[in-house]
Amino acid sequence: MVRWEPGAGGRLREAAMELYVERGFEQTTVAEIAQRAGVTARTFFRHFADKREVLFAGSEELSKGLVQAIAEVPAGAGAMAAIAVALDAGADFLGLDHTRSRQRQSIIEANPELLERELIKMARLGRALADGLRARGVGDPEAALAAETGIVVVRVAFGRWVSETDPGDLKAVMRDTLAALRTVTKA
Known part of the structure; x- marks a missing residue:
């Protein structure tokens, strides 16, 4: 060897x-x-x-990519506009291999310890997004609220994407999910 x-x-x-x-x-x-x-x-x-x-290697790279995407959003864009750009960047990273993502998700969902670790990873991503927004001058609670909203969109969109046999592009699913969120939050 x-x-x-x-x-x-x-x-x-x-x-x-x-x-x-x-x-x-x-x-x-x-x-x-x-x-x-x-x-x-x-x-x-x-x-x-x-x-x-x-199963979790690459989380740091994903986090850095999300924060970098937020930093590159033009000044004056709102918090959710910055989150939308970060979601696109996240979809580029997460949506590379549907078959592998599907297998990974089924393994995680079958094991409580792994599911807990996945939730911890998502919480860390949420904190990174919020920190990225704060670095742009977004105050609290807006930064935390926008970041957590972004994480909900990721979880729902990714869940939809991995559950389908021919889901198409993850970025499109993320955008559709964000649009659905905007629809359900109209008062």
Whole structure:
């Protein structure tokens, strides 16, 4: 076995997903993931802190992308306009592989520990969005309210997107969900 094989991280992600689908998350070990990927367990831990992290890797990159998108919105745009731009950026990141996203979501929903971690991740994204809005001069409670609204849109849109067999573009689903939210909030 070659020591720093190229593509080990990708192979580990694929092997983990396959095993989680076949056996379930709880029944899969790091050693089994590494073996299927053709690497050692030590190599696994160079790429991921634990077997849960395979499902949540990329969260920091997503968060940074959302905050950067908010920062690039022209001055004078409102908080929800900035959130809409961030949602588009998030859709570009999250909507890359529908099949993988569907598998990932089914694994998370089948395991309470993973579901809890997903909710924590969403809360962190909400705080990052709010911080991005505050950096633009949006005060509280508006920054927190707009950010949490954005997270609700992400959760609902992503849930719709992964539940359909031929959903189309996640960005379009996000925009439709945001439009639906605007409709239901009219007094």
